[in-house]
Amino acid sequence: MRLVLLGAPGVGKGVQGYLISKEYDIPKISTGDILRQEISENTRLGRKAINFIEKGELVPDEVINKIVEARLKKDDCKKGFLLDGYPRTIPQAEFLLNFLSDEGLKLDAVLNIKLDDSTITNRLSNRRICSKCGKDFNLAVNPPPEDGICPVCGGKIYQREDDRIEVIEERLKVYRSNTKPLVDFFREKGKLFEVDGNGSISEVHKNFVSIINKIKDDI
Numbered sequence: 001m002r003l004v005l006l007g008a009p010g011v012g013k014g015v016q017g018y019l020i021s022k023e024y025d026i027p028k029i030s031t032g033d034i035l036r037q038e039i040s041e042n043t044r045l046g047r048k049a050i051n052f053i054e055k056g057e058l059v060p061d062e063v064i065n066k067i068v069e070a071r072l073k074k075d076d077c078k079k080g081f082l083l084d085g086y087p088r089t090i091p092q093a094e095f096l097l098n099f100l101s102d103e104g105l106k107l108d109a110v111l112n113i114k115l116d117d118s119t120i121t122n123r124l125s126n127r128r129i130c131s132k133c134g135k136d137f138n139l140a141v142n143p144p145p146e147d148g149i150c151p152v153c154g155g156k157i158y159q160r161e162d163d164r165i166e167v168i169e170e171r172l173k174v175y176r177s178n179t180k181p182l183v184d185f186f187r188e189k190g191k192l193f194e195v196d197g198n199g200s201i202s203e204v205h206k207n208f209v210s211i212i213n214k215i216k217d218d219i
């Protein structure tokens with residue numbers, strides 16, 4: 001399966017991506033992870049990327065595309081992949097489809113996790129994170145210990161600035177306006193599948209599995 005995963009902040013994209021990659025035995029590819037790795041290994045691409053990041057600029061499409069292309073050419077992608085955080089723009093999406101078609105392959109589906117803004121705001125504003133190991137807690141369903149100390153590593157648990165309600169609303173607005181053209185682009189190509197993001201992690205995972213299995217049957 002060759003998949004792209006889309007979803008606003010707070011819909012559980014990270015964990016669902018992880019579960020899908022395990023279920024279908026395909027690598028989960030996040031451009032953020034690759035960029036961090038290239039930078040830490042000080043590769044040519046990493047040095048190119050850091051030039052933009054240090055200036056506070058977005059890494060341009062052509063650099064991101066090169067990184068993705070190199071990653072998708074690796075052996076473990078022969079059985080498929082799940083892209084997370086890419087493509088983010090129409091030119092990136094066009095690059096991906098062209099690259100795959102040049103390789104005689106095609107993208108099977110773009111999975112978009114749907115969740116309404118009030119549910120997302122609720123989830124994110126309840127989120128608390130360990131400052132040391134990154135473990136996350138939720139005031140409603142998985143509250144941190146009262147002393148505010150992480151039971152895993154002893155780090156301090158805090159609320160990210162990003163997870164304050166005013167910031168969340170702005171992040172969602174930005175996400176929706178950036179992603180809408182991409183969603184429309186893939187819908188027009190008949191690649192878009194919407195997945196209901198309501199429910200527990202395992203319920204949402206089941207929604208994914210039933211949709212992916214149906215797509216698989218049609219291939």
Ligand SMILES: [Zn+2]
Binds near residue numbers: 132135
């Ligand atoms: Zn911790």
